[in-house]
Amino acid sequence: MESEVAVFVSHSAYLLTFIFNFSLIYLTAYHTRRISLIYRKMIIGFASLGMGFSTLDIVVRPVSSLIKSITVNYVSTL
Numbered sequence: 001m002e003s004e005v006a007v008f009v010s011h012s013a014y015l016l017t018f019i020f021n022f023s024l025i026y027l028t029a030y031h032t033r034r035i036s037l038i039y040r041k042m043i044i045g046f047a048s049l050g051m052g053f054s055t056l057d058i059v060v061r062p063v064s065s066l067i068k069s070i071t072v073n074y075v076s077t078l
Helices: 002-030 037-077
Strands: none
Touching: 002 037
């Protein structure tokens, strides 16, 4: 039960992060006029990194728990 809640919260946070950062990129790229180019690129870069790290967290978490269980099983057999 607790793991199902944790997975739901994790995926919900990922979805919200993706939506908010995509909205920030869209608004910064197409609807701002009085912002300098360097500042615009910096905002888009940070939002893209946030989306990338959130995606990486969702993808890597199952693999890391698998590696942890394999390590525990290997150590317990020694």
